[in-house]
Amino acid sequence: MQHVSAIREPLVTGGKTLHDVTQDICYQVEAKPNLRWMAALSVALFFLGVFFYSVYRTVWYGIGEWGLNKTVNWAWDITNFVWWVGIGHAGTLISAVLLLFRQKWRSSINRAAEAMTIFAVICAAMFPVLHMGRPWLAFYVFPFQNTLGSLWANFNSPLLWDVFAISTYFTVSLVFWYIGLIPDFASIRDRAKGPIAKFSYSMLSFGWKGSAKAWSRYETVSLILAGVSTPLVLSVHTIVSMDFATSVVPGWHTTIFPPYFVAGAIFSGFAMVLTLMLITRVVFRLEDYITLEHIALMNKIMMVTGSIVGVAYITEFFIAWYSQVEFEQYAFINRATGPYWWSYAAMMTCNVITPQLVWFRRVRYSIGLTFILSIIVNIGMWFERFVIIVTSLHRDYLPSSWAMFSPSIIDIGLYVGTLGLFFTLFLLFAKFFPVINMAEVKTILKYTVDNGPTYNPEKAAHAHAHQPAIHGAPASAPVTYNQHD
Amino acid sequence: MTKQFALGIFDDEDVLLHAVENVRAAGVKIYDVFSPYPVHGIDDALGIERSRLPIAAFFFGMTGLAFALWMQIYMLGFDWPMIIGGKPHIGLPAFVPVAFELTVFFTCHGMAITFFTITGLYPRFKTPVMDVRATDDKFVMAIELDETSSQFPRLTQLLRDNGASEVNQKEMTH
Numbered sequence: 001m002q003h004v005s006a007i008r009e010p011l012v013t014g015g016k017t018l019h020d021v022t023q024d025i026c027y028q029v030e031a032k033p034n035l036r037w038m039a040a041l042s043v044a045l046f047f048l049g050v051f052f053y054s055v056y057r058t059v060w061y062g063i064g065e066w067g068l069n070k071t072v073n074w075a076w077d078i079t080n081f082v083w084w085v086g087i088g089h090a091g092t093l094i095s096a097v098l099l100l101f102r103q104k105w106r107s108s109i110n111r112a113a114e115a116m117t118i119f120a121v122i123c124a125a126m127f128p129v130l131h132m133g134r135p136w137l138a139f140y141v142f143p144f145q146n147t148l149g150s151l152w153a154n155f156n157s158p159l160l161w162d163v164f165a166i167s168t169y170f171t172v173s174l175v176f177w178y179i180g181l182i183p184d185f186a187s188i189r190d191r192a193k194g195p196i197a198k199f200s201y202s203m204l205s206f207g208w209k210g211s212a213k214a215w216s217r218y219e220t221v222s223l224i225l226a227g228v229s230t231p232l233v234l235s236v237h238t239i240v241s242m243d244f245a246t247s248v249v250p251g252w253h254t255t256i257f258p259p260y261f262v263a264g265a266i267f268s269g270f271a272m273v274l275t276l277m278l279i280t281r282v283v284f285r286l287e288d289y290i291t292l293e294h295i296a297l298m299n300k301i302m303m304v305t306g307s308i309v310g311v312a313y314i315t316e317f318f319i320a321w322y323s324q325v326e327f328e329q330y331a332f333i334n335r336a337t338g339p340y341w342w343s344y345a346a347m348m349t350c351n352v353i354t355p356q357l358v359w360f361r362r363v364r365y366s367i368g369l370t371f372i373l374s375i376i377v378n379i380g381m382w383f384e385r386f387v388i389i390v391t392s393l394h395r396d397y398l399p400s401s402w403a404m405f406s407p408s409i410i411d412i413g414l415y416v417g418t419l420g421l422f423f424t425l426f427l428l429f430a431k432f433f434p435v436i437n438m439a440e441v442k443t444i445l446k447y448t449v450d451n452g453p454t455y456n457p458e459k460a461a462h463a464h465a466h467q468p469a470i471h472g473a474p475a476s477a478p479v480t481y482n483q484h485d
Numbered sequence: 486m487t488k489q490f491a492l493g494i495f496d497d498e499d500v501l502l503h504a505v506e507n508v509r510a511a512g513v514k515i516y517d518v519f520s521p522y523p524v525h526g527i528d529d530a531l532g533i534e535r536s537r538l539p540i541a542a543f544f545f546g547m548t549g550l551a552f553a554l555w556m557q558i559y560m561l562g563f564d565w566p567m568i569i570g571g572k573p574h575i576g577l578p579a580f581v582p583v584a585f586e587l588t589v590f591f592t593c594h595g596m597a598i599t600f601f602t603i604t605g606l607y608p609r610f611k612t613p614v615m616d617v618r619a620t621d622d623k624f625v626m627a628i629e630l631d632e633t634s635s636q637f638p639r640l641t642q643l644l645r646d647n648g649a650s651e652v653n654q655k656e657m658t659h
């Protein structure tokens with residue numbers, strides 16, 4: 001007997017068969033790069049050039065190339081670092097947290113979102129390493145005995161916690177992502193025609209054959225990795241927030257920072273996932289896999305986390321007043337009304353007001369509006385970090401050393417440059433790797449359950465010829481595609 | 486050494502599951518089943534035991550935790566005690582973040598290495614497979630034949646009766 005769910009809509013539209021999925025996803029990998037991709041890559045490579053030039057200036061002439069001064073000694077570099085790390089968090093949320101919550105819709109987006117995580121963390125790592133001034137000594141952050149004696153690293157410092165958090169996060173995400181890629185590389189390998197493709201995808205697929213035992217272990221490993229990645233992703237941004245929260249700078253010394261930063265990270269990350277997915281689905285014709293339903297669901301997560309961030313902003317302001325600490329109060333009044341009022345206004349508008357538009361169904365399901373919204377949120381989240389870092393520093397306890405920060409051309413070059421680095425990596429990924437997890441999407445195609453030995457080969461063959469191309473569904477199944485809510 | 490295999494090709498996971506049960510009930514030993522995605526319930530049908538990887542994961546995690554705590558306490562408490570803001574040399578609360586991160590680090594990488602090792606996954610120049618469609622849209626049940634392949638006709642019938650869309654014979658280097 002077959003059971004067809006009458007209330008659940010298929011997560012993948014267009015009545016795809018298993019073979020269609022392989023065909024659609026592998027097409028991109030096998031076909032010659034199209035013009036739009038080449039054009040996009042050229043732009044990304046140009047900005048990568050900008051990045052390398054800025055790195056060269058920073059390393060060769062030193063940190064003086066940046067706009068930092070004695071008072072504002074952390075500015076765009078740390079802003080960019082926190083912004084990039086935050087963006088990465090959505091990928092892990094999709095691949096780990098949504099896996100634990102059995103949100104099957106994640107299957108279509110988790111591969112690209114995880115790739116985004118890895119590339120965002122690479123971009124993020126550039127900033128603290130370059131800020132060291134002598135990046136070739138970056139290994140000093142690890143507990144090596146230094147050359148003069150047996151002085152170890154200071155494990156009481158949140159900056160050192162960050163080293164461990166970011167390196168763990170990067171390697172764990174990479175391993176999790178790669179294990180997921182192995183079965184898909186095997187699919188490409190078994191379809192490959194040319195000797196180079198055969199060889200490279202055989203190497204990449206680690207000899208995967210899809211045997212029952214291997215799949216069983218694969219699922220166990222995925223589940224455990226998801227289980228450890230979930231607290232990991234929360235810990236990473238918590239530790240990033242402690243870089244500020246454990247200091248005694250008014251405006252930074254706030255216990256609300258860890259949850260507030262984590263919510264902000266997921267908020268900005270989902271905005272970036274939406275930006276990337278909206279482009280990817282059109283460029284690679286994946287509208288059947290990344291449907292309007294996916295976009296609406298991601299919008300909802302963005303709205304929830306955006307609202308948490310909004311509440312955090314207001315709470316923070318309230319607590320500054322409630323604390324009766326003069327300096328704390330001044331830091332917050334100065335943020336909102338001081339010389340950097342415009343960055344505060346940008347942060348409030350982009351992060352608190354715009355996500356509330358998602359309450360409207362029309363906004364949630366509109367591709368154009370979602371795209372604009374996602375860009376606005378990314379801008380807003382950049383300003384959030386700028387506000388926290390620069391406005392708290394620029395007026396310190398000694399009014400004679402109050403200063404303003406203005407970025408140098410190298411500051412701007414580094415930021416724009418990491419965008420180039422990010423998009424170069426993402427475009428290369430999108431061309432040579434399967435952008436959608438084929439094996440996982442195949443598991444959600446079938447939304448019927450057949451329980452009972454009623455198989456009749458003749459009848460099945462007969463039925464097959466007349467059936468609509470909906471995999472697994474009988475022709476008479478009560479399918480309701482168009483009801484969204 | 487080469488071996489002969491009978492390959493039953495199935496189009497649907499449910500059909501495959503019933504076939505696995507029936508073939509095993511008929512007293513035929515199944516070599517392996519290859520599928521494009523994890524088929525739920527096949528472990529029980531094939532009699533595959535539950536993986537003990539979670540136990541390994543626990544021990545990797547404990548190793549990481551122990552290592553992290555030892556490292557921090559030894560380095561800052563005994564090998565080169567430093568006075569940092571007048572705080573105790575061994576301030577356990579400050580050691581929590583690194584201890585947690587290393588627990589996760591060891592669990593994840595230990596698991597990955599164990600998984601690759603026991604499943605025999607490593608980069609290869611060439612990967613011979615039973616049927617290339619097993620990573621696309623077909624479910625392949627492989628049954629080992631003896632040297633003369635005398636059981637092949639009987640197996641063909643058995644597999645066809647259980648819904649196999651085709652049955653092939655394949656020689657594999659083992």
